Amino acid sequence: MxxxxxxxxxxxEPASTSSIDALHAAHDDELLHLIALNVFCRKEDNVLIPWTARNSSDMLHRDSPHAAILAELRKCPAVDIYLNTGVRDHGYCEDAMAYTLHLQSRAIPKWVLETTFTDEDGSATTYFELCPRSAILFMNHYWEEVHEMPRFPSTKKIVLMPNVEMGELKPSHYHRVDIVLAKSRDAYNRIWAWYNQDFNNPRGAKVLYTQHTTSDATVLVRNASxxxxxxxxxxxxxxxxxxxxxxxxxxxxxxxxxxxxxxxxxxxxxxxxxxxxxxxxxxxxxxxxxxxxxxxxxxxxxxxxxxxxxxxxxxxxxxxxxxxxxxxxxxxxxxxxxxxxxxxxxxxxxxxxxxxxxxxxxxxxxxxxxxxxxxxxxxxxxxxxxxxxxxxxxxxxxxxxxxxxxxxxx
CATH class of the missing domain: 3.40.50.2000 (Glycogen Phosphorylase B;)
Structure with missing residues (x-):
């Protein structure tokens, strides 16, 4: 098992050596920010979370003014993080918020992809029209047919963050993506070997060994102290x-x-x-x-x-x-x-x-x-x-x- x-x-706090104290001093502000993003992710199940969010008023809801939503969407980062409702638990929020913060991106629910937004001048547009070249990152098999939506641009790359042991991930998932993230060396070796089989990489997907990170709850104690x-x-x-x-x-x-x-x-x-x-x-x-x-x-x-x-x-x-x-x-x-x-x-x-x-x-x-x-x-x-x-x-x-x-x- x-x-x-x-x-x-x-x-x-961790063992009080000078080197570890220096690591905390260098990283604690960022770790506090990551903790805050995780809290928003678990507390707000159907909101757009920008990486810059510091308080709940920075979240964008379905009923937020379209002008505010469009102002965020027009930033079009390299990679958007897809995080719909129902999976915003401790584990998936840890994953999603790490990518959101360090890609300087945002976590987006499905309504962002489905809505036609009206700007202050009366013009209408969609997320896919605004950001056709921003890749979209899916975590495991939680795609919800987003890639099959009629407006999904052919220019939009798909990034997959797989937990390679999951039975829900099928060959069709790996065949559809452009970039696969490997959180461990074992995952990298498995994915690379799988793609290197004959005729098993139709899109020429690339594999990136990323390692991984997570929040540190002890930063709250250090900050309070x-x-x-x-x-x-x-x-x-x-x-x-x-x-x-x-x-x-x-x-x-x-x-x-x-x-x-x-x-x-x-x-x-x-x-x-x-x-x-x-x-x-x-x-x-x-x-x-x-x-x-x-x-x-x-x-x-x-x-x-x-x-x-x-x-x-x-x-x-x-x-x-x-x-x-x-x-x-x-x-x-x-x-x-x-x-x-x-x-x-x-x-x-x-x-x-x-x-x-x-x-x-x-x-x-x-x-x-x-x-x-x-x-x-x-x-x-x-x-x-x-x-x-x-x-x-x-x-x-x-x-x-x-x-x-x-x-x-x-």
């Missing part, structure tokens, strides 16, 4: 006092049940904060304890966005599966890898071996390894994880500039 995201949880909004001072992390977070949200493929079983077998383990909203995880919890959980298990009904990235950004010591793409984000110098896994016999358009069997025993052993680890070593690896988060963030930002240049190429 897919990687368990086991995170060491603290309320304070700097503005005197906390009761007391912000304490540094204490890697001698352990707690663990496992967040699988609504996914049944992140071994939440085996995490709970591990804590059932090891009552001596530190407290586990489990965030789940799927039936399998909830059923396992009820089967093991029902209304009498042990003191070291704190079960929450909830969701997260990008588990590993947000954990690294927060300065957590991340434990994940020793398999791609997880081992591209975390290694044994910046976290803890779970060994002893075997691939499932799964299959998608981009191949197989996306899912892995992670035995309960292997999960328990990884926690035991952390408990045996010197606190300074825990802190060192966690700090390296923060540095890797920022390094990957910088790579992602540069790759967005590359994407813009690719779109403008004729």
């Amino acid at each position: 897919a990687a368990p995201s086991v995170l060491q949880r603290y309320a304070a 700097q503005h005197g909004q906390l009761n007391g001072t912000l304490a540094p992390k204490n890697f001698s006092q352990l707690s663990v977070v496992h967040a699988n949200g609504k996914s049944p493929f992140k071994n939440a049940g085996r995490m709970l079983q591990c804590w059932k077998d090891h009552p001596e383990f530190p407290i586990l904060h489990q965030y789940s909203s799927d039936d399998w995880s909830n059923g396992t919890y009820n089967e093991l304890w029902r209304d009498k959980p042990p003191a070291n298990v704190d079960f929450h009904f909830g969701k997260f966005g990008h588990y590993i990235n947000q954990a690294r950004a927060a300065g957590a010591l991340v434990v994940t599966t020793d398999a791609p793409p997880m081992d591209e984000f975390v290694d044994d110098d910046s976290g803890v890898l779970i060994h002893g896994i075997t691939p499932w016999a799964d299959k998608a358009t981009m191949g197989q071996n996306f899912m892995f069997e992670v035995p309960t025993r292997a999960i328990c052993e990884s926690i035991q390894d952390i408990l045996a680890m010197d606190p300074h070593e825990r802190a060192r690896r966690a700090a390296n994880g923060v540095r890797r988060y920022f390094k990957q963030r910088q790579y992602f930002k540069q790759s967005m500039q590359t994407l813009q240049a690719m779109v403008y190429q004729r």
Whole structure:
């Protein structure tokens, strides 16, 4: 099964080394902006979100004045982000807002593409007439036949952000696009090999290795501390006092049940904060304890966005599966890898071996390894994880500039 995201949880900021403090100082304003965009995305389900948005009044609604909507649409960035209603959850908002911000673009719902807008002088126009050469980015299979709309220009390129393990993505999706974004090296290799089969790339689609980034919620705490909004001072992390977070949200493929079983077998383990909203995880919890959980298990009904990235950004010591793409984000110098896994016999358009069997025993052993680890070593690896988060963030930002240049190429 897919990687368990086991995170060491603290309320304070990442390890307080001068290099990490400098990274925060250089990036926190931008990270605050990204947090704000994510809030707008999850709160406002059917609005146009410009990358410059700083408050709710910057959102454009279906009933906003046409002049205001047209003023935004006429900017015609290199790439527009298609984000319709119904998918604006933690995960897709994290994706969409990262692209919106770093492409200096906007996230647009379907009504923007369907509406004929009337300007102040009485002239009428549409999004497709205004921006025929702005590419449109689709996330996974959420296209909603936009590419088949009668007004969709032949000059308009399609960019695909795929999660390559998804069965909903069919060959027809990959055959229709012009540029495919690969968030991991494993994804890049799979997509490139797939296109290189005979007669399998009818549009000459290009593949761009982008890596990925996400928001960092701890920036809110740092910002509050700097503005005197906390009761007391912000304490540094204490890697001698352990707690663990496992967040699988609504996914049944992140071994939440085996995490709970591990804590059932090891009552001596530190407290586990489990965030789940799927039936399998909830059923396992009820089967093991029902209304009498042990003191070291704190079960929450909830969701997260990008588990590993947000954990690294927060300065957590991340434990994940020793398999791609997880081992591209975390290694044994910046976290803890779970060994002893075997691939499932799964299959998608981009191949197989996306899912892995992670035995309960292997999960328990990884926690035991952390408990045996010197606190300074825990802190060192966690700090390296923060540095890797920022390094990957910088790579992602540069790759967005590359994407813009690719779109403008004729």
